[in-house]
Amino acid sequence: DVPGGHAFPATKDGIGVAFVSDVHVGSKTFLGEKWDAFTAWLGGGDEVARSVRYLVLAGDGVDGIGVYPRQEEELAVDDIFEQYEELARLLAATPDHVKVILLPGNHDAVRPAEPQPALPPSVQKLFDSNVTFVGNPCTFTLHGVRVLAYHGRSMDDFVSKVPGLTYAKPLDGMREMLKRRHLAPIYGGKTPIAPEAEDHLVIEEVPDVFVTGHVHSVGLDEYKGVKIANASAWQSQTSYQKMRNIEPKPARVPILNLGTGRGTIKEF
Numbered sequence: 001d002v003p004g005g006h007a008f009p010a011t012k013d014g015i016g017v018a019f020v021s022d023v024h025v026g027s028k029t030f031l032g033e034k035w036d037a038f039t040a041w042l043g044g045g046d047e048v049a050r051s052v053r054y055l056v057l058a059g060d061g062v063d064g065i066g067v068y069p070r071q072e073e074e075l076a077v078d079d080i081f082e083q084y085e086e087l088a089r090l091l092a093a094t095p096d097h098v099k100v101i102l103l104p105g106n107h108d109a110v111r112p113a114e115p116q117p118a119l120p121p122s123v124q125k126l127f128d129s130n131v132t133f134v135g136n137p138c139t140f141t142l143h144g145v146r147v148l149a150y151h152g153r154s155m156d157d158f159v160s161k162v163p164g165l166t167y168a169k170p171l172d173g174m175r176e177m178l179k180r181r182h183l184a185p186i187y188g189g190k191t192p193i194a195p196e197a198e199d200h201l202v203i204e205e206v207p208d209v210f211v212t213g214h215v216h217s218v219g220l221d222e223y224k225g226v227k228i229a230n231a232s233a234w235q236s237q238t239s240y241q242k243m244r245n246i247e248p249k250p251a252r253v254p255i256l257n258l259g260t261g262r263g264t265i266k267e268f
Contacts, residue, residue, distance in 0.1 A: 001179045002206050006225030009208060011143045014259035016051035018042075018098075021058035021151070021213020022233035024107065025090065026083035028076045029236045030063070034251040035090060037268045043095045048255060048264065054142055055098050058213035058231050059105025059151030061087045067107050074239065080109055081126070084119075088127040100131040103138055105151035105214065113194035114153065114184060114201060137183055137201065145208045145258050150177075152212030152230075154184035154191045161186055167246055170230040171219040174212055178203065178223055209256060216241070216248035220256075220263045227261065229254040 020038075024030050041049050062083035063075060077083050091100050102119070104110045110117055118124075118133040127133075134140065137150035158173040159165045165173050177183050183201040184191045193201070209227045216233035232252040241248060256263040 001181070002224045002226060004224050006206055006208075008225060008227065008261040009144050009146075010261055011145065011258040013143075014051055014257050015053045015143060016048060017054045017056060017142060017147075017209075017256050017258060018052050019056050019058065019211050019229045019231040019254045019256070020234070021231035022060040022105070022216055022235060023057065023087065023090075024060060024063040024233065024235040025087045026075055026077035027063035027235055027238075028074050029238055030076070031234045031236060031251055034268045035234050036093075038251070038253060039090070039093050041266070041268070042098060048266070051257065052098055052255060055094060055100045056147070056149055056211060056231070057091075057100060057102045058149050058211055059103055059136055060107040060213065060233075061102060061105075062107060062109075063235075064107035064109065068240070081123075084109070084123050084126050088131075091131055092128050094130075096130070098130075101134060101140065101149070102127075102131050103134045103136045103149055103151065105136065106153050111194070113192040115194065115196070116151075139205070139207065143258060146205070147209045147211065148203065148207035149211050150183050152214030154186065155212065155215050157184070157186040157189035157191050161189070167215045168217060169219070170212065170215045170217045171221050171223075171228055174210060174228045174230065175223045178210065178226060178228075211254075216246070216250065218249045218252040218254065218265060220254040220265055227256055227263065229256065229263070
């Protein structure tokens, strides 16, 4: 387990980090107007908006092609490169002072087995230089603050195997990952795991911030000093979610202040 009393290494400046996930560009249920409202807010005069210097997109930037049966019936854009071109256009509209960190998810154009590499060069060249491409999962530091970003596919296994866990409370699943010091400890389930020589899903060093997406919910809290955030989706309820009686909580952005360690969730 994570040792208790993990100290958050606050930065000198009150730099803000916004967490988003599961944009699903290309889907008929993509909430474009709400995303545009978020982008406009980032460029506005709001004190919290002015503090945001980083935008972490934790996977599933596009809806992809052939991810699930009969997906073509729910697509507004049925070409994968056109989906990424539209995502690049949306991210280019964010203010210049906001740097984007983009990792893939299970809907993206990379291998589904985890760990996933960063998006291929043929996709990366569609974006401007303000976007940094990383793998899934990925650990990086922002002004000395250690961030562990993971799309969160293993949440499906946690919900199905651990009593009491639900998609509506993703932070509970994240706490279980930290307790086990492993992002996907269940082998042979819904999470495809690549047969690598080294297990890259072990949480060796305790992060200061841990973020996931995938479940189309939202949350912001901490566990034994580690700030945990589940990033919301930008897609309304899908037919699959309706069948499973899953109610998404879209268009809500957890924002963490690296100076104080405190966060807020902004709804659009």
